[in-house]
Amino acid sequence: MRCQCKVNSVCDTAGGAVLLDERSGRYRQMNTTGARVLHPLLAGHTPHTVADQLTAAHQAAPAQVAADIEVLLAQLAAAGLTEQDTVR
Secondary structure (H helix, E strand, O other): OEEEEOOOEEEEEOOEEEEEEOOOOEEEEEEHHHHHHHHHHHOOOOHHHHHHHHHHHHOOOHHHHHHHHHHHHHHHHHOOOEEEEOOO
16 A cells, blocks of 8 residues: 655654645644654655564564554545555
């Protein structure tokens, strides 16, 4: 599954990132962990690949990392900022 982001601009901040949706003119803020997930997704990595990278880097439980990424993607989708396709 890949993430198609509808965000026009992402600006890193000291506490994470700020996203701009130019369609609505709204800004949204995300924490550092969210930004660490978002950047590779924007670069075309799959959620599964991002989960593997974060699991290895932080010695975290794979199932928890994958679940956390799915929650973030659901929140972004609910805000109208992403769509997921089924390409694996």
